[in-house]
Every structure is written in C-alpha cells, then in structure tokens.
Amino acid sequence: MSNTKPAKENIYEIIYEIVRTVPKGRVTTYGAVAAAIGVKSGARMVGYAMNSCAGLKPAVPAHRVVNRNGMLTGKHHFSPPEKMEQLLKKEGVKVKDDIVVDFEQLFWDPVKELL
C-alpha cells in the first residue's frame, strides 16, 4: 500500500539517513530529526537510535546531533567521550564546556532542507 509513513522498522534507518545528511561543520538536534521523520516529541527515540548506531556502517555522525540546549548530552556514549567534541572541533565546530558555541548559528534543520 502507499504507506505514507515508513514501517517502524525503517525508522532507525530514516534517522541514520537524516543524521548522515547533516553537512560537515553543522549540527542538528534530536527534536529536529524527530520532526523530520514525522515523530513528534520522539527525541528520545532518536537518541536511542543513536545508541544503536554505534559501530554501524556507514558510520553515523551522531556527534553532530545535540540536545535542544546545544549540549553534548550523548558524549558519554562515545569511546572515548572526548571523541565527540574532538570530531566537532575538527570539523570547525567550537565546543566549550560540552556545549556547542554559536549552536543556533550552526544549527541545521533537516526538515527545512528536506523540504
């Protein structure tokens, strides 16, 4: 059937695809990705998907995904956790105190781009 909504089995793949669509030097939020997949208030699910993307190929730039406050809440899930801010800094994103500097300026809305 013309399922306008993808099977929940693809939800994770959709999330990974969107996260991979984030350009280098930019960052997005869980809520933005959740809204992009059509799951409102599903930010939790997005974060959970990130945890499942560890060691997944192709690699998902989960380090470009931060919470609404621009804080690297999921850095503790990296190995080592410093890898997250290291990658961000390496891409030109300034991170201080586990928070993305000028986050709103580097914020990249997948919904806006996908539209």
Place this chain on the structure above:
DNA sequence: TACCTGACGGGCC
C-alpha cells in the same frame, strides 16, 4: 510477560 529505564521536548504550575 511485565516493568523500568533511557543520547529529550514541551507544557503547566
């Protein structure tokens, strides 16, 4: 099988 936790967000008091 059922309960609880978990990378969050938003609304309400």
Place this chain on the structure above:
DNA sequence: GGGCCCGCCAGGT
C-alpha cells in the same frame, strides 16, 4: 522567570 511533571517508543532485564 524558574522548576517540575508528563508524554513518546523501543529495547533490555
């Protein structure tokens, strides 16, 4: 203006 609570979905124990 700040703090607290609830809601979402899935996976693990």
